[in-house]
Amino acid sequence: MNERVIPREPHGLDWFQNGTSRIPFRVYTDAELHTRELENFFYKNHWCYVGLEAEIPNPGDFKRTVIGERSVVMTRSEDGSVNVVENVCAHRGMQFCRQRHGNRKEFVCPYHQWSYTLKGDLQGVPFRRGVKQAGKVNGGMPADFKTEEHGLNKLRVATRGGVVFATFDHAMESFEDFVGSTVLGYFDRMFDGRKLKILGYNRQRIPGNWKLMQENIKDPYHPGLLHTWFVTFGLWRADNKSELKMDSHFRHASMISTRGNAQAANEVSKVSSFKETMKLHDARFLDIVPEAWWNGPTAVMTTLFPSVILQQQVNSVSTRHIQPRGNGEFDFVWTHFGYEDDTPEMTERRLRQSNLFGPAGFVSADDGEVIELSQKGFEQKPEHRTLAELGGREVGDTDHMVTETLIRGMYAYWRKVMGL
Amino acid sequence: MSAALEFETYNAIVQLHARYASAVDANDWGAWVDCFVDDCVYRIQPRENFERGFPLATLSFESKGMLKDRAYGIAETLFHDPYYQRHIVGAPLILSASDAGIECEANYVVIRTKLSELSTVFNAGRYIDTIVRTSEGLKFKLRQCIYDSEMIPNSIIYPI
Numbered sequence: 001m002n003e004r005v006i007p008r009e010p011h012g013l014d015w016f017q018n019g020t021s022r023i024p025f026r027v028y029t030d031a032e033l034h035t036r037e038l039e040n041f042f043y044k045n046h047w048c049y050v051g052l053e054a055e056i057p058n059p060g061d062f063k064r065t066v067i068g069e070r071s072v073v074m075t076r077s078e079d080g081s082v083n084v085v086e087n088v089c090a091h092r093g094m095q096f097c098r099q100r101h102g103n104r105k106e107f108v109c110p111y112h113q114w115s116y117t118l119k120g121d122l123q124g125v126p127f128r129r130g131v132k133q134a135g136k137v138n139g140g141m142p143a144d145f146k147t148e149e150h151g152l153n154k155l156r157v158a159t160r161g162g163v164v165f166a167t168f169d170h171a172m173e174s175f176e177d178f179v180g181s182t183v184l185g186y187f188d189r190m191f192d193g194r195k196l197k198i199l200g201y202n203r204q205r206i207p208g209n210w211k212l213m214q215e216n217i218k219d220p221y222h223p224g225l226l227h228t229w230f231v232t233f234g235l236w237r238a239d240n241k242s243e244l245k246m247d248s249h250f251r252h253a254s255m256i257s258t259r260g261n262a263q264a265a266n267e268v269s270k271v272s273s274f275k276e277t278m279k280l281h282d283a284r285f286l287d288i289v290p291e292a293w294w295n296g297p298t299a300v301m302t303t304l305f306p307s308v309i310l311q312q313q314v315n316s317v318s319t320r321h322i323q324p325r326g327n328g329e330f331d332f333v334w335t336h337f338g339y340e341d342d343t344p345e346m347t348e349r350r351l352r353q354s355n356l357f358g359p360a361g362f363v364s365a366d367d368g369e370v371i372e373l374s375q376k377g378f379e380q381k382p383e384h385r386t387l388a389e390l391g392g393r394e395v396g397d398t399d400h401m402v403t404e405t406l407i408r409g410m411y412a413y414w415r416k417v418m419g420l
Numbered sequence: 421m422s423a424a425l426e427f428e429t430y431n432a433i434v435q436l437h438a439r440y441a442s443a444v445d446a447n448d449w450g451a452w453v454d455c456f457v458d459d460c461v462y463r464i465q466p467r468e469n470f471e472r473g474f475p476l477a478t479l480s481f482e483s484k485g486m487l488k489d490r491a492y493g494i495a496e497t498l499f500h501d502p503y504y505q506r507h508i509v510g511a512p513l514i515l516s517a518s519d520a521g522i523e524c525e526a527n528y529v530v531i532r533t534k535l536s537e538l539s540t541v542f543n544a545g546r547y548i549d550t551i552v553r554t555s556e557g558l559k560f561k562l563r564q565c566i567y568d569s570e571m572i573p574n575s576i577i578y579p580i
């Protein structure tokens with residue numbers, strides 16, 4: 001094996017054949033690159049996930065979350081609109097909102113009691129006109145101080161199908177153009193206008209670079225190999241009909257798969273496997289009932305770059321929010337939900353199948369583990385690179401899963417945006 | 421009610437808690453399963469979901485069969501970085517006791533030790549239990565592990 005050793009410019013990276021089939025470990029280990037990623041991907045030119053409208057159903061409701069590493073608050077104001085403001089007081093910068101959710105008429109920063117509307121407009125400044133004492137006015141804000149100029153940092157907001165995205169970048173393209181028609185089709189399939197019903201949260205902190213989670217869901221190579229449980233109980237089979245589709249920039253993707261015999265639900269619940277003897281003691285984990293909105297596929301995993309993964313795995317649906325914390329760690333927040341018209345049985349089924357996913361899930365716990373251990377490998381040898389050449393070195397949609405093309409696509413986009 | 425609880429019963433509850441901790445810290449999943457009656461519920465749930473009335477749990481099992489399936493998953497299918505766990509369980513607080521069962525709570529801390537690493541607090545919370553009498557002694561009908569820990573340090577593989 002010939003390893004090319006090219007002397008690097010300060011921030012240059014060595015890409016094999018100027019492609020993206022071999023990814024330098026340094027993209028995961030370099031703190032300075034991470035800061036540039038936050039700027040380029042999370043703080044401009046990208047719509048980032050903040051939550052679901054169902055989390056703030058009533059006027060006054062709010063939820064605190066993050067975009068990249070910046071704290072933001074999503075609110076519903078009196079007129080019913082959804083707003084997202086940065087959690088930094090316009091006075092002296094305090095992160096004023098510490099509750100993670102709740103209901104308020106206004107936001108008041110505890111430090112000097114500046115108050116803001118739920119849309120982020122500054123409405124009250126104590127002692128703005130000074131304090132009268134012995135016929136004289138002491139202090140007060142300068143005469144030219146205008147409350148209109150000192151509101152909270154207001155983000156641009158896009159809602160679609162009950163999902164809320166925001167951006168600090170007021171000049172960027174629409175959410176629909178950002179996602180692109182192909183992936184938007186799969187977005188709309190899952191968020192088809194029915195009201196969502198929050199089932200709850202799971203939160204895990206994964207000691208690995210945030211991009212590894214995007215890669216994990218762009219990697220159909222591993223599920224049948226790492227997730228033995230999937231295979232043992234017949235949820236993952238090599239003969240599943242599959243497609244991989246990307247947006248025109250290769251940043252977003254959908255992995256679409258349809259179990260053989262998807263229509264025959266009883267086939268699934270027999271949970272027989274190729275190891276004839278392996279049967280679940282309680283088959284309710286895999287009590288799968290096809291739903292009309294699936295329109296065929298039994299699983300569609302969509303990665304919206306950079307911030308979120310949309311999960312449909314049979315009857316289990318969730319959003320998975322990526323929240324970076326430096327180059328070596330990220331928080332991963334799962335919001336499981338159902339639909340307004342779910343029967344109690346369907347809600348129960350979604351909850352049972354959620355045992356497969358999340359930080360302890362039969363098939364997801366191992367994803368966090370391999371990400372942690374990948375990061376360890378990168379840290380010990382930052383000048384090395386990964387090899388993502390299954391299915392070739394090119395990037396393109398496929399009608400099979402035997403490829404790492406989506407990872408190559410993501411780094412083609414990464415290189416373009418980062419200029420590296 | 422708790423005042424009326426004879427020492428013998430209280431002692432048996434403490435013994436069940438100790439037996440449970442011993443089983444899950446020794447990776448003895450068979451003994452873990454045996455702490456439950458057939459028709460049982462076992463849940464590991466974030467305090468946030470519990471207090472806000474969200475039904476989602478990190479794990480939620482509704483039968484001894486599901487516990488056996490988890491035991492199989494741990495032993496045979498789940499890949500994970502090896503670790504030890506150590507449970508420190510507080511004295512049970514008895515909330516009610518009748519022929520139908522005993523309702524009680526106990527604080528717990530689970531310490532995780534990965535190979536070549538320091539020991540760290542892995543998960544902290546409260547058990548909320550319903551314990552019933554069987555011919556084989558006291559067993560859990562319901563065990564809920566409601567954890568304060570806002571973040572799971574990567575993943576939970578073994579039962580809490």
Ligand code: FES
Nearest residue numbers: 089091092109112
């Ligand atoms: S920092 Fe917020 S009011 Fe002063």
Ligand SMILES: [Fe+2]
Nearest residue numbers: 216223363367
């Ligand atoms: Fe996976």
